[in-house]
């Protein structure tokens with residue numbers, strides 16, 4: 001299946017027994033994590049704060065050293081790709097980022113084109129088209145001429161998503177992309193991510209929005225202290241006993257009345273004793 005117009009056929013992104021330990025820490029941030037993110041579907045990574053989700057993204061981008069294990073794109077190790085080759089295949093919306101330069105939104109989104117045209121190349125008609133399309137899909141086109149440091153939290157978030165779309169890759173990784181977004185914009189981002197997956201991209205989505213993940217993601221990986229506590233479809237992962245133990249909070253799992261997906265309802269009051 002072809003995905004982005006970069007010409008790549010979408011790849012399976014595979015984490016094989018990945019182990020990461022940060023210097024000075026006595027426990028592993030990732031401890032034997034294995035799963036596949038396949039083309040044409042959303043693979044969501046969920047889990048409590050500090051469970052290793054962003055470390056997984058950093059490991060993919062080679063920003064942390066693996067103690068053991070491998071991350072591959074269609075059986076090629078990402079460690080064998082130079083940064084530009086990796087950027088032509090994988091676009092990332094990182095969890096946190098502040099505007100560093102006073103750029104207009106359109107210029108900022110255009111930064112996503114760097115793996116295709118180089119840092120100093122003039123934008124081609126194709127670059128300009130990709131930027132316009134990305135801004136439109138991310139719903140930020142009305143802000144094209146605004147400076148990034150004047151945007152609201154939600155507008156800035158959508159500009160960052162647009163920059164990743166402009167990169168035009170077959171693999172898209174989004175680390176909590178709906179932070180700061182209101183309900184309508186949050187739903188619009190989930191719908192957009194869903195459409196991007198259906199067009200054939202491989203989508204890896206880190207999110208705390210379990211109920212939306214249950215509705216949109218075909219494959220969910222639940223991390224707990226750097227290990228995979230559960231993986232599978234929403235029915236396999238969204239189980240009260242599993243989630244209550246991992247999140248250490250009382251909750252019930254019911255059914256979403258609109259679409260029938262499992263829905264999580266946290267209860268009031270802390271668990272008296274941990275299982």
Ligand SMILES: Nc1ncnc2c1ncn2[C@@H]1O[C@H](COP(=O)(O)OP(=O)(O)OP(=O)(O)O)[C@@H](O)[C@H]1O
Nearest residue numbers: 022023025029047048049050051052053054055056
């Ligand atoms: N640079 C670092 N140096 C040392 N320890 C780190 C570093 N970055 C993360 N950690 C630790 O690694 C573990 C996993 O962190 P990570 O940021 O991957 O979690 P997360 O699941 O993304 O959390 P959150 O939901 O809060 O964003 C945590 O214990 C964290 O404190």
